[in-house]
Amino acid sequence: MRYLFSFIGLVYSSLIKLAVLFNPKARMMERGRWKVWGKLRGGIVPGGRHIWFHAASLGEFEQGRPMMERIRAEYPDYRIVLTFFSPSGYEVRKNYEGADVIVYLPADRISRVRKFLDLVQPEMAIFIKYDFWPCFLLELERRQIPTYLVSSIFRPTQLFFRWYGGAYKRLLHCFTHIFVQDEASRILLGKHGIDPVTVAGDTRFDRVISVYEARKSLPLVERFAATVPEDGLVIVGGSSWPPDEEILVRYFNRNPKVKLILAPHEIDKEHLLQIISHLRRPFIRLSEATESNIDRQDCLIVDSFGLLSSIYRYGQVAFIGGGFGKGIHNTPEAAVYGVPVIFGPRYEKFKEARELIAEGGAFTVSSAEEFTSLIERLISDKGYREAASRAAADYIRTHAGATERIVRQIIR
Template structure:
């Protein structure tokens, strides 16, 4: 099985290399790993101990960030190394001031040894998922504590199949699991891993703190005025097609669309879907013929504003539910916004919880979107339930910090 794993890693590299010829993310994946070890050697003092945090992408970074920042608040002298697998995480957080930030070298026996020698970790923290055989084995061989935080497991994962012995071996390298729910803990116990505790999801701590001190967005305030506003976060084309019917039906509302992809062709596509009264955020301060307040739809053509935009909303639509799965519902719920999303949410416990609490609705059509919009537009109870859910679930960071120190 190890031979197949090695082969799979090599095949993946070849596929990414081919895709890099015409795909910008794949190109960044390849480019970011060129001369990577020399870059690490120049920036990191191997003579000092470091705490290594690894994140698959941006979402996992925000999820694990409360633990990283709490650790530094308690021990300001600690040195932190952060790695990302995905360009979408690295490119946005590469200048994060509290750590040295790098791409994760591809998981090979040679790379894992060299990387660990360069960063000299005293402990390692992976957030939610990504289980790399050679890195995990090398950490175990060196007796370096390895923690998985905000972990979540499902019965259909390979670890719990009769043929998953190789992957179960990877999990055995983990010193301790901090999981989101009881099911995850039971699944780990079922394969002989009792080193787990239900700590909850650190995203609740992150979104709770964000909601306490959102950034002031003057341009957005001017755009909204006193109008109720729907914040549409991390939308894709399928989401936007449904949402495009709302402005005409609700002329008294304002609509803010923060798409998942902000390349020019996607922004132009949104403008075509919302032809009347739409404006890009980047031109709000330019000399437009109409006052800002007269626009009905604002298209956010940058990355990084969404978590603060929810502060200005009455209701949220979360994208991704017609593709691989919905994006972050908790950022909106933390501000007391009921949430609407597409049908693919089965992997997200918080979405299921919010539906049960009456603070969320899943929709599959334009008609269902209109029904859900009508329901939440005049439902203060849903808003209270959404905010209370986040408030009640926070605290995972403290549980983790107390255990690993």
């Protein structure tokens, strides 16, 4: 089985190499992988105590970040090695100061896996939420290196639990301990003989609280938001995709009481120009905003990464993108500010979204008409909006603490 998985890893790596010809992300990944071994040799301290964290992309990194920072603060003898699979994670966080070495994950092939583990010699490995790489997990198990899965969540429809998914279910037994977000995941794993499993919660809540406490002051954004009419509001569209933007821009164009801060998920030139072509009111890109021109604008387009988590504080309502596509983005990032959260219909896989709706801090819409009706009520009924705001903030606070529970159990 190990060699079959290695062959699959070889095929997958070959496909990435082929995609280099026409896919910019594949090019970034391949170039980054060329540098992995040199970076590891330069960053790994022989005989040092290394903990390896793996995150698929930026979202998983943010979930693992509270653990990395807690370990770094309380156990400074450990050095942290951080790997990413996706360029959208690595390219944004390749200079993150909370890790000692940051590289792309090498290809999931036996030879690459052994070379990586021989160089790093981790005392433990921590996988964040998802991204299971068979050759890595099997080799970690063979070497008896403690391996943990944190902030995970499982559903019966996943590959592990299908009649044809036995080989992948076997991988779950490679983990020394699995920390899940909810009781339903623990029960499901137990039915399939997977243990030990602990319900620890989601470390992302700890992360959004720390971001809230260290939030950046953005004077130009604050000035933009301060000029909203008294009977209007500021909507922040976070990590938006075209279907989300169509709804937001349509409403914005027709309602002068509303100001819009739009932070698209993709900020390439072509996509930004597409957004701009549909705007019928004054707008400006954040990169071009100044004190002398910001007051005249009704729409602020955030054309850089890394600011959204601080920008949510300037809105009265947040629309989280992705709900008309593969799934919504980070709702707690907005809810921590006590901002009512709205998103499209594809949210069922996201536990925090379901619970926020149940608590009254979030709402889902399936069309532009539903969005209009909801926004009009949030504008006209201040008490309704304030109740939703309190519910959103309270939900985040009551779900904090997963980082503490996990770190205390894996490091004794």
